[in-house]
Amino acid sequence: MPPDALARLQSDLFAAITGLPVGDAARAVDHVVGDARASAERRLQVYATMYRLRVIEALESQFPRVARVLGPEAFGAAAVAFVAEVPSRHPSLRELGRGFAAWLARDGRDPRLPALARLEWARADVFDLADQPVLVVETLRVLPPDGCAELPLRLIDAHRFVDADAATLDLWRRFKDAAGDETSEPTAGPTLDPIEVSGGALVWRQDVFVHHRGLSALERGALETLAAGTTFGAVCERLAAGRDDEAAATQAFTWLSSWVLDGLLTA
Amino acid sequence: MAIPHPSPLFPDLGFGLGLRREHYQHVVEQQPAAVGWFEIISENFMMPGGNPRRVLERVRRDHPVVLHGVSLSIGSTEPLDGRYLDDLAALARDVEPAWVSDHLCWGTAHGTNAHDLLPLPYTEATLAHVAERVQAVQERLGRRILLENPSSYLSFQASEMGEAEFLAELARRADCGILLDVNNVFVSAHNQGLDARAYLAAIPPERVGQIHLAGHSADGDLLIDTHDAAVCDEVWGLFAQAARRFGARSTMIEWDAHVPPFEALIAELDRARQVAARALAEAARDAA
Numbered sequence: 001m002p003p004d005a006l007a008r009l010q011s012d013l014f015a016a017i018t019g020l021p022v023g024d025a026a027r028a029v030d031h032v033v034g035d036a037r038a039s040a041e042r043r044l045q046v047y048a049t050m051y052r053l054r055v056i057e058a059l060e061s062q063f064p065r066v067a068r069v070l071g072p073e074a075f076g077a078a079a080v081a082f083v084a085e086v087p088s089r090h091p092s093l094r095e096l097g098r099g100f101a102a103w104l105a106r107d108g109r110d111p112r113l114p115a116l117a118r119l120e121w122a123r124a125d126v127f128d129l130a131d132q133p134v135l136v137v138e139t140l141r142v143l144p145p146d147g148c149a150e151l152p153l154r155l156i157d158a159h160r161f162v163d164a165d166a167a168t169l170d171l172w173r174r175f176k177d178a179a180g181d182e183t184s185e186p187t188a189g190p191t192l193d194p195i196e197v198s199g200g201a202l203v204w205r206q207d208v209f210v211h212h213r214g215l216s217a218l219e220r221g222a223l224e225t226l227a228a229g230t231t232f233g234a235v236c237e238r239l240a241a242g243r244d245d246e247a248a249a250t251q252a253f254t255w256l257s258s259w260v261l262d263g264l265l266t267a
Numbered sequence: 268m269a270i271p272h273p274s275p276l277f278p279d280l281g282f283g284l285g286l287r288r289e290h291y292q293h294v295v296e297q298q299p300a301a302v303g304w305f306e307i308i309s310e311n312f313m314m315p316g317g318n319p320r321r322v323l324e325r326v327r328r329d330h331p332v333v334l335h336g337v338s339l340s341i342g343s344t345e346p347l348d349g350r351y352l353d354d355l356a357a358l359a360r361d362v363e364p365a366w367v368s369d370h371l372c373w374g375t376a377h378g379t380n381a382h383d384l385l386p387l388p389y390t391e392a393t394l395a396h397v398a399e400r401v402q403a404v405q406e407r408l409g410r411r412i413l414l415e416n417p418s419s420y421l422s423f424q425a426s427e428m429g430e431a432e433f434l435a436e437l438a439r440r441a442d443c444g445i446l447l448d449v450n451n452v453f454v455s456a457h458n459q460g461l462d463a464r465a466y467l468a469a470i471p472p473e474r475v476g477q478i479h480l481a482g483h484s485a486d487g488d489l490l491i492d493t494h495d496a497a498v499c500d501e502v503w504g505l506f507a508q509a510a511r512r513f514g515a516r517s518t519m520i521e522w523d524a525h526v527p528p529f530e531a532l533i534a535e536l537d538r539a540r541q542v543a544a545r546a547l548a549e550a551a552r553d554a555a
Contacts, residue, residue, distance in 0.1 A: 005425065006393055007344040013385065014376035022377040031388075033422045037460060037488045043421035046489060051381055058382075087379040091338035091351045092310045096382075128317030158317075208318040 017047045020087055052076075055083045055096065062097040063120045065175050066104070066113055068184055078109065097121055115168040122160035122203040123210045129158040134206075135265040140256075149233030155226040156266050159204040162212070166192040169201060169214055206263035219255060226265070232256060270554045271514025271547070276411065276444055277366055277476030280304040280331050280517040282536050282543075289526040291322045298329045301533050304365070306519055309336040312362075313354045327362060333477070333517075334359060334367045335446075338380070339404065341414065342373035342387040342397050352407050359408060365517075366476060368413035368446045371397070371434060388423035389433040394440070401441035413444035413476050418451040418483075418492030422459050430455065431469035438474040445470060447513070448479035449506045450498065450521075454490045463505055472513045480506060480539060481521040495524035497535060503542055510546035518543065 009031050011023025019025070034040035059079045060067045067075040086099045101117035104110075134156060143151065174186035192214060199220025203212040215223070222235050232252070240248035259265050273279055281303030286294065294305075305326055312319050326332065338351060359367055372384040387393050405412055416434055428436075438445050447470060456463035482496030498506075498520070510516075520535045 006388065006390075006396065009388060009423070009425070010344055010373060010376050010385075014379075014381060017383070017385075018379070018381055020377075020379060022379070031423055031425065033424055033459075035460065037458070038420075040421070043458075043489075046420040046486065046491070047383065047385065050491075051383060054382055088382060089378055089380065091348060091380065092313065093382050094310070128314040128319055130316035131321070205317070208321070 013044075013047075016044050017051050018087065019048075019084060052080055054093070055079055055088075058093045058096045059100060062124050063100060063117055064182075065120060065172055066100075066117050068175060068186075069110065069113065069116065069171070074109075078104070078107070081107070094124075097124070112168070112171060115162075115164040116171055118162050119164050119168060119172055119201060119203065119212060122162045122201075123212060126158045126160055126203055126205045127210055129205065132156050132158070132266045134263045135260055135267050137260055139267070140260065149231065149236070151232045152229065152267055153226055153232055153235070154229040154266050155223055156204065156264055159202060159227075159264065161199075161215075161220065161224070162201040162203055164197070164201045166194045166197040166214065169197060169212075172212075204262070204264055211262070222252075222255060223259075223264075226259075270551055271472060271510075271512060273514060274444075274476050274516060275473055277413070277517070279515045280333075280365060282540055283331075283333075283517065283519040284532055284536065285335075285519060285521050285523070286322075286326060286332075287523065287526055288319075290529050290532075291318070293529045295322055295325050298326075299529070299533070301536065302330065304331040304333065304517065304519075306333045306335050306521075307362075309334045309355055309358060309367070309369075310338055313358055323362065331365045332362055334362065334364045335415075336367070336369040337384065338374065338382075339369035340373050340375045340380075341369060341400050341404065342371065342385075342393065343375045344373075344396070345375045345378070347400060347403060348375075352404065356408050359410070366413055366444070367408060367410060368415060368444075368477065370417050371414045371430075371437070372417045384417045386417055386419040386421065386423075386430075387433075388425040389430055390425055390427045394433060394437060398437055398440040401437065401443050405441070405443065411443055413446040414438075415446035415448050415479065416451050416455070418448070418454040420458050420489055420491070429461070429466070429469065431466045435469055435471050435474070438471065443474075444476040445474045446477045446479060447475050447509060447516075448481070449509055450479065450481040450483055450502050451492060453502050453505055454483050454492050457490045464508060467505070467509055467512055470513075475513045475516055478506070478509060478513075478516050478518040479521055480518065480535075493524060494521050497531075498538075503538070506539070507542050507546040510543045511550040514550075515543065515547060 012028040015023035015025035016028035029040045032040035032043055056076045056079045082100055082103050088096050101114050101121055104117050105114035170191050175183050177183050177187055197214035199215035199217040201212050202215050236252045239252050283304035284302050286305040286307050312323055370384045374381050374383050374385055452463050452466050480498050481494045482498055483490050484493045518539050
């Protein structure tokens with residue numbers, strides 16, 4: 001076997017299995033032994049089928065609600081079309097879906113899907129980011145009365161801001177029933193107030209659980225400041241600009257309380 | 268037949284299981300003593316934190332762990348992925364596994380990844396190519412690795428030798444170990460009309476550090492390595508022959524799809540213990 005023959009064989013086989021234009025797919029069959037049990041074509045087809053099923057299964061696990069909206073056949077077709085345009089270039093299948101939301105936006109097959117996919121990817125993305133110590137209520141309780149303003153705050157790394165509207169969050173939620181169990185079809189339920197989602201959505205991990213919720217534009221601005229690291233006093237000042245001081249302070253303390261309880265802050 | 272010896276290269280950890288997401292909670296809460304060690308899929312833990320790493324840290328406190336990769340692509344003509352190797356080395360430093368393994372296969376071409384364990388043509392040129400890469404990986408990781416025989420559904424016109432002969436010579440040249448997947452031997456032998464027992468006879472016992480057992484399924488005339496069922500009787504029989512030839516080797520059950528309750532895996536593991544004990548006793552009796 002000449003030195004470059006292995007590379008040519010692999011390119012041809014890869015093309016036949018994945019459909020990617022990296023070799024001569026038609027020539028692949030010439031490399032393979034066929035026999036009475038199975039022809040060379042049939043043997044290659046086993047690998048091609050497994051490849052197709054593998055990418056569909058991986059993407060379905062990363063985008064379960066997009067898959068349910070589309071249904072098995074349409075989702076399978078979308079997954080195969082996606083990897084034909086955006087093939088995996090990472091050793092882990094875990095990364096396969098990174099470009100899926102952007103591809104759905106370009107593809108335009110359903111206007112509801114890109115934001116839903118962004119939300120699902122963000123949820124998968126924060127799942128295994130690094131753990132950090134989080135600020136706990138006890139820390140706040142022992143602060144001196146004037147110590148809160150200088151309290152250094154930073155949003156945990158395991159968070160993502162997602163551009164999604166109320167309809168997207170509603171769609172995500174409707175795949176759960178009243179008991180909180182996953183459903184295959186969307187259920188009916190109250191719709192979110194669009195104002196509560198004017199800043200998109202926040203996705204984060206608390207302990208081993210991934211959460212998301214809508215953000216007002218005001219809260220998103222405050223949280224984006226926290227992502228770079230700041231103090232609670234600076235958050236209050238930002239909030240007070242053009243507003244009543246007392247109302248701003250009340251809002252800031254309400255947020256601080258919920259951020260701490262949600263495990264969103266690290267010192 | 269002589270009494271089989273322990274591996275001079277790899278410790279015998281006893282009987283273990285693949286650590287799978289479906290059983291994280293059970294394993295963390297129960298720390299099951301019936302499992303001697305756990306194998307993890309390296310790529311599933313190459314991240315900085317989160318639940319998988321928490322589970323791994325907890326499991327590692329009480330059990331030996333070995334790393335088993337699926338993306339080394341040791342047989343590819345693409346350059347080795349330096350970043351992947353750095354991540355693997357970092358994981359190995361954190362986990363301190365008993366050993367690191369991957370597959371005798373390739374899965375990448377032109378910068379893209381099929382996420383499959385594709386077979387190689389077994390030629391002298393391929394042997395030289397793979398041996399050089401195994402040595403490079405071992406130098407990078409600072410440890411001897413094991414390579415697993417893949418399950419395969421095709422063979423190549425260009426092959427000049429059998430897979431077992433290739434693997435044996437590769438292990439000798441590159442000074443690496445062999446992870447013998449008995450189910451893969453059975454599946455590949457069936458699919459290609461080969462003699463599974465002759466395959467085992469061609470594998471050098473001193474290079475075998477670990478054994479995999481798993482279930483498979485049928486697709487027409489071909490067997491597919493699906494890891495979604497109990498080990499079948501024919502594979503238990505082949506495992507008994509492997510135990511007689513290779514001796515006590517770290518052995519584990521792989522079950523990755525339609526994963527059953529943990530108790531079912533323990534039952535499979537108990538059967539592996541019984542089959543191995545019987546085979547070793549027979550080998551000792553034959554040698555006496």
